[in-house]
Amino acid sequence: MKIVKLNATTSTNSYLRSYTKELNPDTDVLVWTVEQRSGRGQRGAFWEAQPGKNLTFSVFKRIEALSLDRSFYITMATSLAVxxxxxxxxxxxxxxxxxxxxLAGRSKICGIxxxxxxxxxxTAVIIGIGLNVNQVQFSRAPRATSIALETGRYFDLEEILDLLIQKFYTFVAxxxxxxxxxxKAEYEQKLFRRDKASTFEDPSGNRFTGIIKEVSKTGKLIVQLEDELYKAFDLKELKLLY
Structure with missing residues (x-):
């Protein structure tokens, strides 16, 4: 793996997409930045990260012999590695x-x-990871936490990055x-609110109650509704309220 370290960039995912488009690398590439000015999350959410205190990086990983309908296994593997x-x-x-x-408890510690x-x-995937490590104050993300807040200890960023890389390749194997x-079974066993009655909201703002049961092989969330019906949702179709 080639590692590129930057002092600052807007988004490591955006930087890496441009980088790999120009160079078309044969090996995996990791881009790590000290300061990410416009970090992105799911649904276009802003990712808050104080410079030098957290891990904000992206990995370009070539995919061989993995069909598009099985691409969610990369999400499972990355989540389990972290x-x-x-x-x-x-x-x-x-x-x-x-x-x-x-999540650590009910607070977000890492976004992928x-x-x-x-x-x-x-052909490949670009995996962006924002992991809160040594930041202890969050002004724009009130539900955020960090490794330092959870453990009372500060950590070396490079040491944690090395652990993540090693664990990621274990799951890739x-x-x-x-x-x-x-x-899939390991991922489902770790799902937040699994088998518990939860409140969801659809894109129109309507709320309903359901129970998270599993995920489909393509990554949709399977929810048991009040009438015992099982329904699959993708990311844009519901929001879990908690």
Whole structure:
């Protein structure tokens, strides 16, 4: 893996997309920035990160022999990799908020944004990760937390980055070996609010009650509704209120 470190950029995902489009690299590339000025999350959300205190990086990962309809397994693998590293660092009450936010308790500690690179077929993915490490005050994200806030300790960013890279490739190897069912089961076991009655909101602002049961192989959330009907939702079709 080639690692590119920047002092500042708008978004590591945007930078990496331009970088790989120009160079068309044969190897994986990681772009890490000290300051990310316009970090993006799911649904176009802003990602708050004080310069030098958190990990904001993106990985260009070539995908071989993985069909487009199985691309969500990359999301599962990345989420599980971050989850296990945080467990290793001593964090508790961790969960995965579908599709790919990591929570400590009810507070967000990590956001993941995955974008597909399609050239005739699924060629690669760009995986953007924002992990709150040493930041202890959040002015624009009141539900955010960090490793430092959860553990009372400060950490070396490069050491955590190395742990994440190692763990990520462990899970990538499982995808390559076809360990899909076990990955899906592990991901579902860690889902926030799974098997609990929860309140959701649709794009029109209508609220309804349902129970998260599982995810489909393509990444849709399977929710049991009040009439016992099971329905699959994609990211734009509902918001979990908690």
């Amino acid at each position: 989850f296990e590293v945080l467990e290793q660092l001593g964090l508790q009450q961790l969960s995965v908020k579908w599709p790919n936010d990591i 944004l995955i974008e597909s690179v399609i050239r005739k077929d699924l 499982r995808i390559v070996s076809g360990d899909f069912e076990a990955l």
